[in-house]
Amino acid sequence: IPHHGDGVVAESLPTQTVDPEVQKQVAELWKTIVQHCGQNSKSVDHKQRDCDQETSRSSAVLGEWRTVRIFVSSTFTDFFSEREVLVKKVFPELREWCHDRKVFPELREWCHDRKVKVIECDLRWGVPKDATSTQALATCLEEIDRCYEANNQPFFLNMLAERYGWIPAENDVPAEVREKYPWVDGTSMTFMEILHGALSISNPNAAFFLRNPDFISVLPPDHAGRFFENTPLAIEHMKVLKCYLKEHFPHQTFSYPAQYAGVSRETGREMVQLSGLDEFASQVTQFFKTAIDKQYPTQVTTTELTPEEKEVGLQWLFVLDKSETLLGRDKELKQLLDYSCGTPDLDLETLEDWDCETGDNKLCVVVAEGGWGKTALLAGLVRRAVQNGQVFYHFVGSTASSKYHETVLQRLIVALAPNPSDPEITNPESDDETKKKLLKKCLAEWRKTDKEMLIVIDGVNELDNSESVYHLSWLPPVLPPGLRCVVSTNVAHRPTTARLFEHQAFRMTLSALDFAALKDIASDYLGKFGKKLAADQLQQLVETTKVDNPLWISLMCEELRIFGDFRTMDRKLAELPDTMDAFLNTVIKRLLAEDETGFVKKALYMIVCSMSGLPLDYILRLMGDVEEKEECPPLYWAQARRVLKPYSRTIRASGDGEEFIMFVHESMYKAVRQCMADLQEEITAWHRQLADFYQYWCDNKILRINYLPYHLQQGKLQSRLIAFLRKDRDAARMHALQRGRLLNELRCRNTAESVVPNTKEIMMCQMCSASVVCSDLS
Structure with a gap:
């Protein structure tokens, strides 16, 4: 909508004359702010070196991929155009960084070369009506906390103009926010983001972009009010804040111009459009390139980490995390450490199938009910045992691929093999029987050495084939001298316990905590x-x-x-x-009853229906409207994730570092599944929605290959599955065994007899296998 009016008259613009009482009020607030910044900087400085070192170690074990979370902070309606630039040009979503993009390919390639993934955290985008809600206060500040967790010194982008933003009243600020954060009454929500994400730690990764206000004079009068403040208090706040930033962050504060470019109704309501933002885009891009490069410099390496090295790194981070939760199991930990150091002579029969000999070591099986601390105990064991010798560890559920029996079997073979790079061992086409023979061969070779190793495998009842007759068929009942093995399982899973105790074994049953x-x-x-x-x-x-x-x-x-x-x-x-089952049932009912947006329910049910959690790179798409390809507003997902945080966790894939959200424990999965027990049609619908996403809106080929066939099967979409396997190019990249299994399951099982209706006679040319003629006998 072109504008040909006279613009905003001078009298309607805010004056620069400020009441001395207002100046005094703002000055008193800034005394509190500066005092807080000084105290917090001292507490942060002495920790920073350790944090940087820990970040470097984490980067190495995560396959060198780092995640950079950039928090976007500003008032909302007056920065519509800048946010368009950020969304469409500067910060393409993480899932698209490693795929073809037509905007800023140099930045995409630059980040990809450094193995850095960029995620924008703009919670107010798409939800302007909630931008000043009290519910959003904790959500926004906790999202900055996530940036701290990811990068220690969060990457923070703030845009300032002439609006200070909503100042909550004292009773608007929830008690939990006051307890957790040093809230300063009388300041705006946007300022508290700046304080928490930048000022309080003198953050070198924070950038502030100040827009030149000259264009306001030509705005239509009915739109100009969105771009400046009328109250003396807000005007004084903005004046002091800008001065503080220029003085204390001189190399991180930038000014940029903008021009009025009319009014648009594309979003469904009238929005002022600004142009001439190329300088802004360039400043943002260059600043964060420099900041990312400084915090995560390009690592000069001569060799790429192997998949096994990446998997070990991810599992080790899991060990560190879970071992911190070990309490009340000192006796059991000592017993397991004693076992790892040696066992008495065993009187076992010779088991010919496994080439066992007298003197071999029995398994040690840890059994307990769900939630009793098996994983924490074994994590504590690994953390202690690695100090004394070589340890192979595998925690089912710790990474995206850890629940597949092929993964643990292949990892164990690599750990035991004299030459892990042997083509026979690394052959990706090997089936289970071939791998089992390789394991027996490795065990025979190990018997000839004097090497020692402790093998720890947690949660074998959660392996993908736990209901199969072949479950754990690869696990030997005893091990050669020098090898000892501790495995854990949920005592309620009878197929696993039956398999583990087919032969003599040490058994440790965890008792209730005192x-x-x-x-x-x-x-x-x-x-x-x-x-x-x-x-x-x-x-x-x-x-x-x-x-x-x-x-x-x-x-x-x-x-x-x-x-x-x-x-x-x-x-x-x-x-x-x-009972824990009854308790979890009440928790789930509460979560669903309090779910005003429907995203908590959607996340719970989709996680249950997923194979190994939901990919976080695509979570806004999954939570949105898949059919219309409309993403869920980031604030809504952040609020849902905040609610689900105690009941969920994030795991990573060892390949490209893909992150997945899943339940914190198997017990939670079972509880949600139980709530869905009578909703079979709804379960099928969720699988179909997931299938639609992976087939029509997911641009990650690996995810499509791994998860689309499963959801097409569970969604009873056989025709689409057949078409995918026959015609989709991605299907040609599937592992031959996986493709063969799917085709075999789709094969018709009916008997072809002449007396059976719908049976047709087929004649095939012996000279050309491509010629098939069917005669209609009707």
């Missing part, structure tokens, strides 16, 4: 949020619920943490269910 250990877990969990229960309440928590494992008490503490009325805590404790 009150002291449960108390420590509860106190530690609540203490992270500045909360605690009285001694009698802790006693009531344990006795009323009969809680007996770490997962259960941790999740109960999460429910208590978000319970709003501490005065009725005793009644809340008395109402808690006395």
